[in-house]
Each structure stands twice: as C-alpha cells, then as structure tokens.
Amino acid sequence: AQKITQTQPGMFVQEKEAVTLDCTYDTSDPSYGLFWYKQPSSGEMIFLIYQGSYDQQNATEGRYSLNFQKARKSANLVISASQLGDSAMYFCAMRDMYSGGGADGLTFGKGTHLIIQP
Amino acid sequence: EAGVTQFPSHSVIEKGQTVTLRCDPISGHDNLYWYRRVMGKEIKFLLHFVKESKQDESGMPNNRFLAERTGGTYSTLKVQPAELEDSGVYFCASSQAAYEQYFGPGTRLTVT
Numbered sequence: 742a743q744k745i746t747q748t749q750p751g752m753f754v755q756e757k758e759a760v761t762l763d764c765t766y767d768t769s770d771p772s773y774g775l776f777w778y779k780q781p782s783s784g785e786m787i788f789l790i791y792q793g794s795y796d797q798q799n800a801t802e803g804r805y806s807l808n809f810q811k812a813r814k815s816a817n818l819v820i821s822a823s824q825l826g827d828s829a830m831y832f833c834a835m836r837d838m839y840s841g842g843g844a845d846g847l848t849f850g851k852g853t854h855l856i857i858q859p
Numbered sequence: 860e861a862g863v864t865q866f867p868s869h870s871v872i873e874k875g876q877t878v879t880l881r882c883d884p885i886s887g888h889d890n891l892y893w894y895r896r897v898m899g900k901e902i903k904f905l906l907h908f909v910k911e912s913k914q915d916e917s918g919m920p921n922n923r924f925l926a927e928r929t930g931g932t933y934s935t936l937k938v939q940p941a942e943l944e945d946s947g948v949y950f951c952a953s954s955q956a957a958y959e960q961y962f963g964p965g966t967r968l969t970v971t
Binding site: 834 | 902903907967
C-alpha cells in the first residue's frame with residue numbers, strides 16, 4: 742500500500758521568500774510517480790510538477806522544483822520567490838507506474854495550506 | 860481546449876435520495892478517474908476507467924455507488940440511496956498519458 746505524509750497543515754510565508762513544502766512517501770513498488778497539485782480557493786486542482794522514480798534529475802517547472810531524495814523517500818516542493826497568488830492548498834500525491842504502461846489512481850496526502858503574506 | 864468539466868457544481872439532497880454526478884473529460888483522454896474528499900480527510904481514489912471499461916474500482920466505498928462511462932466519453936457517478944457520510948467533494952480527472960491527471964472543479968455534495 743502507498744502512503745503520503747505531509748506534516749505541515751499550514752504555513753505562513755512572506756512574499757518573495759522561497760517556500761519548501763514537505764512530503765514523504767512510502768511504497769514497495771520500484772516504479773512510481775510523484776506529483777504536486779495546487780488547489781486555490783476556487784476549488785480546482787491544478788497540476789504543478791511530476792517526478793518519476795527513475796528520473797536522475799530533480800524536476801523543475803518555472804518557479805516550482807521538486808527536491809527528490811529517493812533514499813529518504815522524500816519529495817519536497819520548492820517554490821521560489823513566492824507570490825500572493827501562491828496562497829492555496831498544496832497536495833503531494835503518488836501512484837504506481839507499472840511496466841504495462843497503465844497507472845493506478847493517485848494516493849494523496851492531507852495537504853498543506855500555504856498563505857503568502859505581503 | 861476545454862478542460863475537465865463536472866456537473867453540478869453543488870448538490871444538496873436528503874438522506875435516502877439519489878444523486879447523479881457527471882464528468883466530461885478532456886476530449887481524447889482515454890483515462891478517467893473519480894476521487895472524493897470528505898471534510899478533514901485525504902482525497903481518496905474511487906475508480907478508474909480506460910475508455911468504457913472499469914480498470915480499477917477498488918476505491919468504491921460500497922454498492923450504493925455506481926459509475927458508468929458509456930461510449931468512453933462522459934462518465935456518471937450515481938449514489939443511491941445517499942447517506943450522510945457521502946457528503947464531500949467529488950472530483951473527476953482525465954489523462955491520456957500515464958502521467959499528469961487533469962482535474963475538474965469538483966462537485967460538492969451535501970447530504971442532509
């Protein structure tokens with residue numbers, strides 16, 4: 742069984758500072774994917790970034806980067822130069838990527854409520 | 860290109876009634892997923908369609924929930940009869956590749 746743990750229920754950060762949102766995971770599967778989603782107050786889930794378990798380099802997407810430490814089973818999201826619009830719930834998720842090319846549904850953490858202060 | 864759409868955005872029903880939620884995936888996406896978030900809990904996977912076939916329905920809570928995807932396009936999730944613990948936000952997501960899933964805005968279901 743897979744498990745995602747997000748230990749920060751809420752965070753307050755000053756605008757323009759960098760933010761690190763913690764995520765640890767547990768799985769017995771050798772091939773898996775890690776995802777981060779943002780959920781603003783409007784409720785929509787927005788895909789941010791993906792990291793494959795066999796990827797050699799950390800994923801980056803604009804101001805988002807994923808600090809992937811496989812031995813520690815850690816997949817922290819780093820947001821550089823935070824903006825007021827970054828205020829939202831952030832969810833870490835994972836799923837198996839089995840060799841047949843299919844994929845299961847995502848397993849989510851409880852989320853971190855990030856508030857950016859001016 | 861239109862994103863994933865869900866209807867209705869909000870539904871309030873009484874215990875024992877029936878509700879049908881609809882999801883229209885992104886055009887061309889073979890994979891369709893249903894998830895649910897009960898207040899204070901994690902978002903939980905319910906089931907996965909590949910085209911019109913149920914690939915994995917291990918997350919369906921009980922037989923009061925019935926999901927269909929006729930013709931491999933839109934999907935419906937019916938709850939019959941609804942119970943108080945069914946209240947929550949129901950998300951639909953679709954994907955073509957086995958990577959990112961694109962989520963809809965969700966349907967907030969309130970059972971009173």
